[in-house]
Amino acid sequence: AQRLADQRQRVNEVLAPFNLTLEKLKDVQSLMRKEMDFGLRKETQPNATVKMLPTYVRATPDGTERGDFIALDLGGTNFRVLIVHVGKREDVGVQIVSKTFSLSQEVIQGTGIQLFDHIIDCITEFQEENNLRGRRMPLGFTFSFPCRQTSLDQGILITWTKGFSASGCVGEDVVRLLREAAIRKGNSDLMIVALVNDTVGTMMSCGYDDPACEIGLIVGTGTNACYMEEMKNVEILDDSDGRMCINMEWGAFGDNDCMDDLITNFDRDVDQFSINPGKQKYEKMISGMYLGEIVRQILIILTKYRILFGGKISQRLQTRDLFPTKFLSDIESDTLGLVQVRSILTDLGLRSTCDDTVLVKEVCTTVSRRAAQMCAAGIAAVVEKIRENRELNTLKITVGVDGTLYKLHPHFAGIVQETVKILAPQCDTQTLQESSQVLRDWRSRVKVQ
Ligand code: ADP
Structure with a gap:
């Protein structure tokens, strides 16, 4: 029993840096807000990490486009x-x-x-x-x-x-x-x-159906967002009338080390072995290209501590990119029993006990929850900025979203929505998933002029 208690404590210690308190999330939100302002102001813009790029898109669709x-x-x-x-x-x-x-x-x-x-x-x-x-x-x-x-x-x-x-x-x-x-x-x-940019495309296509859609969000291979900003705040452009869509390039948030206290050793390992070390730190905590690797790094440590896989670090476990992010979705699925989770691990060449599978699932849940919460802190910064821009007490706004991770992960979308509500209570923020209807045959349905 003592051994079990010790192991539990070890697991808690390893996963603790992924459990973000509300205070920490509020810090992330206000840091993001600060970086947005840096990117928009003329004097700070050249060195800004969140680049806040003008897109020359000045309005969302009104439905009359043909x-x-x-x-x-x-x-x-x-x-x-x-x-x-x-x-x-x-x-x-x-x-x-x-x-x-x-x-x-x-x-x-x-x-x-x-x-x-x-x-x-x-x-x-x-x-x-x-x-x-x-x-x-x-x-x-x-x-x-x-x-x-x-x-x-x-x-x-x-x-x-x-x-x-x-x-x-x-x-x-x-x-x-x-x-x-x-x-x-x-x-x-x-x-x-x-x-x-794909964020802009997403905002526009969701905006065709919902005029309140003034934010675009992508959570797929990478992550990024765009939103409608007041021209007068876009200092690098002389025009100060109306609005323009700003491509935030928020994946680079943190590249100036402003949130290093939130970055875990696992994140550092993933970063170090990536093709762009030191770059896209926020993206690397959130998006599909990286979550599986974060999970793998944690499983290696837990195995080293002899808490997982009988303490044996197999060749498979040492294989980079062993876990696609789909693996997190599958393992976290509420409809999947432990036996099925175990067979996913077996398919990957990892022999596991029942306790192992429970722990692997806990690791996956922890990593994807942090990803969704971090993403929500960014969205909260954006909706609050739009509300302030317009000097409103309350704002009703829609976020158009695309990206396989957001769409297919069983809990990601729900955690984002619930966290944005908490962090930006004065905004009524809805999300709308991009859902263009794709036809198989162009000529059979549409008269080509
Ligand atoms: P992209 O962002 O490249 O345009 P996608 O939106 O399809 O394309 O995102 C691809 C990412 O989605 C990949 O990183 C992949 O790991 C991840 N992914 C694919 N299937 C799933 C799934 N079922 N659950 C979660 N993530 C997934």
């Missing part, structure tokens, strides 16, 4: 090409046909020319499949990396994130890189009209 477009979505594990038909809401509304292409490590970590040539090849293949060659169409490029924009159709890549490292792209206008690839490949059908 037309046919091609959209590209580049920013994570997959690359998607879409045809988007925006019709009358009472008619067909928004219809989308899309095709997903996987991107190999060689393509995302090779040369920029290879990457952009590959993108054009995928678009061309898609156009051919849908009988669209020879038809010039406006193209919107959803590019989910930090870009410094000076107009809607231009953006200099500031840095790669999320495992991308294609050479010759940082410091270049990615729209120009795409146009040049189209010329090299002889595709003259593409009229690139807009470069948008």
